[in-house]
Amino acid sequence: MTWMQYLAPLLKGAQITVIISLASIVLGTILAFAAGIARTSSNPIVSGIAFVYIVLFRGTPLLVQLFWFYYALPLIGISFNPITTGIMTLSLLTGAFGAEVVRGALLAVPVSQYEAARALNFSKTYTLWHIFMPQAVVEMMPAFGNLAVQNLKDTALVSLISIADLTFQAQSLRNITLDSATVYTLTLVGYFIIALGLMLIVRLIEMKLRRGAAFSRSAHS
Amino acid sequence: MMYGYEWDTSSTLAFATSILPILGIGLLVTLQAAAVGYAIALVFGLVLALLRRSRIRAISWTVACFTEFVRDTPLLVQLFFLYYVLPDFGIVLPAFMTGALALGLQYSAYTSEVYRGGIDAIQRGQWEAATALNLSRFQTYRDIVIPQMIPRIVPSLGNYLVSMLKETPVLSVVTVLDMLGLANMIGERTFDYLVPLSMVGLIFLPMTLICSALIHLVERALPKSGIPLR
Amino acid sequence: MTSIIRFQNVTKRFGALTVLDNFNFEVQQGEKVTLIGPSGSGKSTVLRILMTLEPFQEGKLELAGLSYHEPNGRGTFKASEKHLHKIRSNVGMVFQSFNLFPHMTVMRNIVEAPIAVLNMKRDEAETRATELLRMVGLLDKKDHYPSQLSGGQQQRVAIARALAMRPRVLLFDEPTSALDPQLVGEVLGVIRDLAREHDLTMLLVTHEMRFAREVSDRVCFFDKGRIVEQGEPEKFFTNPEQPRTREFLSSILNT
Numbered sequence: 001m002t003w004m005q006y007l008a009p010l011l012k013g014a015q016i017t018v019i020i021s022l023a024s025i026v027l028g029t030i031l032a033f034a035a036g037i038a039r040t041s042s043n044p045i046v047s048g049i050a051f052v053y054i055v056l057f058r059g060t061p062l063l064v065q066l067f068w069f070y071y072a073l074p075l076i077g078i079s080f081n082p083i084t085t086g087i088m089t090l091s092l093l094t095g096a097f098g099a100e101v102v103r104g105a106l107l108a109v110p111v112s113q114y115e116a117a118r119a120l121n122f123s124k125t126y127t128l129w130h131i132f133m134p135q136a137v138v139e140m141m142p143a144f145g146n147l148a149v150q151n152l153k154d155t156a157l158v159s160l161i162s163i164a165d166l167t168f169q170a171q172s173l174r175n176i177t178l179d180s181a182t183v184y185t186l187t188l189v190g191y192f193i194i195a196l197g198l199m200l201i202v203r204l205i206e207m208k209l210r211r212g213a214a215f216s217r218s219a220h221s
Numbered sequence: 222m223m224y225g226y227e228w229d230t231s232s233t234l235a236f237a238t239s240i241l242p243i244l245g246i247g248l249l250v251t252l253q254a255a256a257v258g259y260a261i262a263l264v265f266g267l268v269l270a271l272l273r274r275s276r277i278r279a280i281s282w283t284v285a286c287f288t289e290f291v292r293d294t295p296l297l298v299q300l301f302f303l304y305y306v307l308p309d310f311g312i313v314l315p316a317f318m319t320g321a322l323a324l325g326l327q328y329s330a331y332t333s334e335v336y337r338g339g340i341d342a343i344q345r346g347q348w349e350a351a352t353a354l355n356l357s358r359f360q361t362y363r364d365i366v367i368p369q370m371i372p373r374i375v376p377s378l379g380n381y382l383v384s385m386l387k388e389t390p391v392l393s394v395v396t397v398l399d400m401l402g403l404a405n406m407i408g409e410r411t412f413d414y415l416v417p418l419s420m421v422g423l424i425f426l427p428m429t430l431i432c433s434a435l436i437h438l439v440e441r442a443l444p445k446s447g448i449p450l451r
Numbered sequence: 452m453t454s455i456i457r458f459q460n461v462t463k464r465f466g467a468l469t470v471l472d473n474f475n476f477e478v479q480q481g482e483k484v485t486l487i488g489p490s491g492s493g494k495s496t497v498l499r500i501l502m503t504l505e506p507f508q509e510g511k512l513e514l515a516g517l518s519y520h521e522p523n524g525r526g527t528f529k530a531s532e533k534h535l536h537k538i539r540s541n542v543g544m545v546f547q548s549f550n551l552f553p554h555m556t557v558m559r560n561i562v563e564a565p566i567a568v569l570n571m572k573r574d575e576a577e578t579r580a581t582e583l584l585r586m587v588g589l590l591d592k593k594d595h596y597p598s599q600l601s602g603g604q605q606q607r608v609a610i611a612r613a614l615a616m617r618p619r620v621l622l623f624d625e626p627t628s629a630l631d632p633q634l635v636g637e638v639l640g641v642i643r644d645l646a647r648e649h650d651l652t653m654l655l656v657t658h659e660m661r662f663a664r665e666v667s668d669r670v671c672f673f674d675k676g677r678i679v680e681q682g683e684p685e686k687f688f689t690n691p692e693q694p695r696t697r698e699f700l701s702s703i704l705n706t
Contacts, residue, residue, distance in 0.1 A: 059430055060425045061401070064425065067401070072415040116550035118504060123568075192294050
């Protein structure tokens with residue numbers, strides 16, 4: 001087998017990696033907004049639940065979470081297939097880290113914006129989604145870009161719960177060929193290319209957001 | 222039985238308490254791996270940061286690419302790479318050392334960025350003042366740059382320590398018997414993963430929370446103006 | 452004449468600090484009142500309480516016949532959000548730092564609230580906004596973002612934005628303090644035009660003494676959470692009674 005022949009199985013694995021990563025980034029982002037907004041809620045129960053979720057998932061290792069959902073949860077009668085388990089765990093982790101980003105960006109919107117919105121009699125929900133969020137989202141983008149790459153790197157762990165992702169395929173290939181250096185170099189390069197793609201997507205979204213709103217922070221400081 | 226400790230599966234609580242000493246042994250391994258890995262990251266990251274500032278284009282560019290590559294690829298694959306490829310070159314390390322090395326390598330990419338940011342944040346005027354006072358390059362770093370860098374970089378470096386601590390369980394994949402490795406073995410033998418895995422999570426949680434709190438305290442205690450080295 | 456605003460023994464504290472102390476104050480419908488005084492004297496707090504940006508602890512306050520404290524009101528404001536909404540629909544505010552929404556064009560800054568809060572049709576809101584922009588002399592900037600405007604232009608947009616909600620009471624909180632000196636005039640010009648509107652009640656906190664003298668029906672001098680002296684501008688500025696007022700006026704007119 002030459003290195004060219006390694007490409008087919010690795011690309012197959014890369015597909016799975018991309019799917020899992022994109023799915024968990026999207027779901028994680030939704031969770032991040034839900035939990036981040038909940039954290040800023042004045043209702044102590046709502047913000048309390050969000051707080052516990054964030055602390056629990058930020059404070060424990062991903063691999064422990066993954067094994068817990070994969071090996072431990074079925075023992076109390078709750079089981080999912082590996083792909084679902086993988087996407088779910090990664091989404092929950094990304095959501096917990098993202099929630100802090102969302103919360104931070106919301107808190108960074110100047111209080112004067114809140115006062116102006118109140119003076120114009122906007123409802124709280126309207127103020128959140130139409131005044132605060134458009135300003136906060138732009139500020140969140142760099143942090144979400146980092147989270148997306150972190151998420152991609154974390155997907156490698158799903159190979160350990162028998163998902164045939166890029167890392168899993170690399171392991172199988174190495175076991176057959178024992179050509180470790182080539183296989184893992186190709187794999188690392190594969191992850192790097194996907195990471196570059198992710199960063200590009202995030203940059204494009206950020207640019208689109210910034211163009212849609214030709215404003216700068218200094219304007220109302 | 223493991224390390225001479227029997228487990229008692231009569232009840233959840235009894236099981237949990239009986240495996241605690243075993244997990245304790247794993248915890249030591251976890252902490253050692255994090256300590257060795259962090260030491261590597263602190264030193265090698267500094268080397269990378271300084272090479273990055275090299276006036277020779279080829280060096281600074283290579284280092285920049287290397288750092289970016291290591292940052293953007295998974296620790297697990299890097300670990301496999303070291304674990305399987307190093308022996309091909311005649312370098313045979315114990316699994317623990319390979320693991321610590323992988324941790325250190327990945328995090329040196331992060332710490333090098335922290336150092337770099339810390340150096341870049343020193344105002345131009347400080348360098349000019351040092352030149353005006355005829356300080357040597359070494360004296361400038363020791364007396365001007367590093368004292369002002371410390372309060373800026375310690376919080377970020379601390380946060381990476383916490384992150385690294387949470388990534389040590391990955392070492393169990395290459396047969397290191399850290400907490401997670403032992404918990405998995407207990408799970409295999411007792412067919413009960415719920416208790417050992419939950420225990421590992423429950424031990425990690427206060428550890429990371431306390432570490433984060435300590436970093437926060439240190440961050441607040443550090444004088445913003447800088448810490449003289451002598 | 453009927454009072455549109457009535458403070459009765461209102462006390463407002465920030466922690467241990469008493470900002471308004473048994474404060475009594477009435478404003479007639481259509482009256483233009485200027486509040487002056489040293490910083491920290493409580494004049495801005497009066498506006499912020501009226502806008503429901505700050506709660507107060509004791510006393511009674513009414514605006515257009517609506518009490519700020521509901522009989523069974525709870526929370527910091529001792530009133531339901533719905534009730535506060537009703538109060539606010541009578542009041543508009545112009546802030547020292549403009550507080551335009553940076554992610555919206557000038558036009559959207561003005562039509563957003565009429566559409567979202569008053570359920571006005573977009574066409575109608577835009578027609579009205581166009582009128583207001585013409586009034587403040589910024590119709591050509593309607594598609595600009597706030598960051599593309601000067602401070603004076605931003606403040607004029609902010610005035611148009613407040614007026615678009617058709618308030619009965621308009622509050623100005625140091626509207627020219629954040630402006631470069633050469634931009635103050637254009638904003639004062641707009642406010643001067645507004646002061647001619649017979650029905651609009653205006654409360655203005657400012658350090659522009661000459662302007663206060665020119666546009667207001669009454670000037671109130673604040674010190675330590677109380678009104679020390681008030682009266683018609685002519686008399687107030689030429690012949691103040693209280694020594695504290697004289698001291699303040701001479702300090703501010705000499706700088």
